Amino acid sequence: MIQYQINMPISAEQFIDVLRRSTLGERRPIDDHECMEGMVSNSNLLVTAWDGGKLVGVARSMTDFHYACYLSDLAVDCDYQRQGIGRQLQILTQQQLGRHCKLILIAAPAANAYYGHLGYTNLPRCWVLDRDQGLQD
Known part of the structure; x- marks a missing residue:
């Protein structure tokens, strides 16, 4: 049975492992x-899913x-996908927020279609500025 934790510290190694x-x-x-x-230490809301100690x-x-x-990051181990874990992570994230707070994300290309059926609105107005581009003195 999957257990969920709010703001339970994880190491960079654990984070890298689940991303892999x-x-x-x-x-x-x-x-x-x-x-x-x-990335791990400067986040101020971290919701995690655990299968035992994994x-x-x-x-x-x-x-x-x-x-x-x-x-910024929504990741579920490929062996555990399609079990509702990603959805539950988002529900628990949203439950930590005030009533006017919006969830904002940039979807990975392969996951773009996933968010619409959850109630997200697709807005074409996102802009990204890499550190080595623009805003030079």
């Missing part, structure tokens, strides 16, 4: 330990808890 076992590891800097450690899912967010919650 999901499809999200392909789009994250999993070989940059410093970056991965910063981390099988994670929803990692940055939020003000009242208006906006950026769900």
Whole structure:
């Protein structure tokens, strides 16, 4: 039986491992330990799914808890997908937020169709600025 935890600390190694076992590891800097450690330690909302002592899912967010919650990473081990774990991670994330707070995310290309049936609205107005582009002095 899957157990869920709110803000239970995890290590960068555990985070990297679950990303590798999901499809999200392909789009994250999993070989940059410093970056991965910063991602884990600077998140302010972390919902995890566990099968015994094995981390099988994670929803990692940055939020003000009242208006906006950026769900930066939603990853479920491929062996555990299609069991409702990702949905439950999002439900538990949303339950931690105030009534006006919106979940905001950027969908992985392969997962883009997943979010519509959950009630998300697809908005074409997202912009991304990489560190090495633009805003130069």
